[in-house]
Amino acid sequence: MIDKIYSWIDKRYKIEQLLYFSKEKSVPVHHGTMWYYFGGITLFLFIVQVMTGLFLLFYYRPGADSSFESVKFIITQVKFGWLLRGIHSWSANLMVLAAMIHMFSVFFHRSYRGPREMTWVTGVGMLFLLMAFGFSGYLLPWNELAFFATKVGTDSARQVPLIGDFLLKLMRGGSDVTGATLSRFFGLHVSVLPPIFSFMLGLHLFFVQIQGMSEPMGSELSHGKKRTMPFLPDFFLRDLLIWLVVLDILILLSVFFPWELGVKADPFSPAPAGIKPEWYFLFVFQSLKLLPPHIGPFEGEMLGVMAMGFGAAVLVLLPFLERASSKGRRTKLVDVIGVFGLAYFAVFTILGYVID
Amino acid sequence: MTTQESVDPGRRKFLDVFLAGSGLAALIGLIYPIFKFFTPPDQEEAVVSSVNLGPAKDFPANSGKIFRFGNKPGLIIRSADGKFRAFSATCTHLDCIVQYDGKAGDIWCACHGGRYDINGQNISGPPPRPLDQMSVNILPESEEILVTLELKDKT
Ligand code: HEM
Ligand code: FES
Numbered sequence: 106m107i108d109k110i111y112s113w114i115d116k117r118y119k120i121e122q123l124l125y126f127s128k129e130k131s132v133p134v135h136h137g138t139m140w141y142y143f144g145g146i147t148l149f150l151f152i153v154q155v156m157t158g159l160f161l162l163f164y165y166r167p168g169a170d171s172s173f174e175s176v177k178f179i180i181t182q183v184k185f186g187w188l189l190r191g192i193h194s195w196s197a198n199l200m201v202l203a204a205m206i207h208m209f210s211v212f213f214h215r216s217y218r219g220p221r222e223m224t225w226v227t228g229v230g231m232l233f234l235l236m237a238f239g240f241s242g243y244l245l246p247w248n249e250l251a252f253f254a255t256k257v258g259t260d261s262a263r264q265v266p267l268i269g270d271f272l273l274k275l276m277r278g279g280s281d282v283t284g285a286t287l288s289r290f291f292g293l294h295v296s297v298l299p300p301i302f303s304f305m306l307g308l309h310l311f312f313v314q315i316q317g318m319s320e321p322m323g324s325e326l327s328h329g330k331k332r333t334m335p336f337l338p339d340f341f342l343r344d345l346l347i348w349l350v351v352l353d354i355l356i357l358l359s360v361f362f363p364w365e366l367g368v369k370a371d372p373f374s375p376a377p378a379g380i381k382p383e384w385y386f387l388f389v390f391q392s393l394k395l396l397p398p399h400i401g402p403f404e405g406e407m408l409g410v411m412a413m414g415f416g417a418a419v420l421v422l423l424p425f426l427e428r429a430s431s432k433g434r435r436t437k438l439v440d441v442i443g444v445f446g447l448a449y450f451a452v453f454t455i456l457g458y459v460i461d
Numbered sequence: 462m463t464t465q466e467s468v469d470p471g472r473r474k475f476l477d478v479f480l481a482g483s484g485l486a487a488l489i490g491l492i493y494p495i496f497k498f499f500t501p502p503d504q505e506e507a508v509v510s511s512v513n514l515g516p517a518k519d520f521p522a523n524s525g526k527i528f529r530f531g532n533k534p535g536l537i538i539r540s541a542d543g544k545f546r547a548f549s550a551t552c553t554h555l556d557c558i559v560q561y562d563g564k565a566g567d568i569w570c571a572c573h574g575g576r577y578d579i580n581g582q583n584i585s586g587p588p589p590r591p592l593d594q595m596s597v598n599i600l601p602e603s604e605e606i607l608v609t610l611e612l613k614d615k616t
Binding site: 253256257259260261271274275277278279281285372373374375376377378379380393394396397398399404405406 | 499500501504527528529532533534550552554555556557558559560570571572573574583587588589
């Protein structure tokens, strides 16, 4: 039956040729093969986000008077609404985590080295888009925590030299965080970011497809005969198995750790204690908290924001700044910087949770 | 073949430049309105210069309350000795809303733990500036509280 359908399609559209490409695809087998799965996990979680996001859209009503109420309706009245919202929220967090693990593994394996520079650039671009997804999505339930986190997050933009005030208004849709901000974030979250992200994802996968999987430095030379496994079906079936496990984890988390809704935002009540952004912004938040108000002639914040911008630029341009590995040389300095970056992120995130 | 060979290079060049120029002009013509569209129009803010917060006796000593001052939050404090003070409740650090901390007798911002003293001066944590001051008057007959924003003198 399947054969018949296949040949019916193939006769008309010649998909044999298309599939030929993927038959050739193979995955190198070595000590670091397990890290290859994290890209796939991130992809799977994106699919989960799109699906659950579309479901939520059927009941979610954006607006300062309706957002909170509609999310409450979703989790209390709609059958399995709590589950879908839980999965969307948990999956958002796991997706950022998976993307970060993927990025660090690529970093330490130097897989960004030429000729794969643009794969790295599109990857970092997607990580930033993910943060934009998370930041905009966080506000959508319009609860107190999200309201103040968004006030603080957008206010930091004012520290950007020259265009700061403009940027602030652009993000908020006015000078304060109001329903206008909510409309903007909603539009961004559900209709601007998804196509941009999908386009980047398409490029990213296209590059990987054309260039094949990178191998750890040195192993191309030392092992004359390299071991590989075919992508179809060997690697893909392993991918699927892991996806199933990830789906189970998502459901377990959503059932046993239901996502809180909290208290509705009130622009005329003091910020409650324990304002925290999502964990992947916590290191930025914590750094800002520890900066003194003035450093020399500058406001501490301004220097902090500029340092973050600088860090982001270095991250995007890494393969063009670090040329040694493209020429086949492995520099210790890269590992040192990577470990330092990872440690900074970890320490400041943990500090963000323990110090209040 | 013959037609291709007979293309006049000057004419081709002209067409290339013409097309590229028109494309560029169209792009700029589109970008400007799109850019402007996303810039939110300045909304006319109802100019509020003072608000009446009702009878003074409604405010217990050593307490603070957030009130609406136009579309901004204000904070009125009645200190332990019964004196009133009012400030803009917008933290000068990153825009959170501050609150009166009765235990410490000062003003606290929960977002990054900034503190201001009872006169609105930033004393610890990240806030770079004091809170904006408002003046409090108690109307003679009704004993109601009138809060007025102190205009910074524009010299
Ligand atoms: C096509 C894609 C997507 C659509 C249509 C969509 C739609 C929505 C909707 C309608 C909400 C509001 C309902 C609610 O708050 O529970 C929401 C919330 C949220 N979204 Fe998405 N989303 C999409 C992709 C993503 C992605 C890729 C992320 C990854 C970071 C993400 C992160 C979030 C977060 C963190 C929330 C807040 C969850 C909460 O507290 O309730 N979304 N999304
Ligand atoms: S916003 Fe008040 S201390 Fe940061």
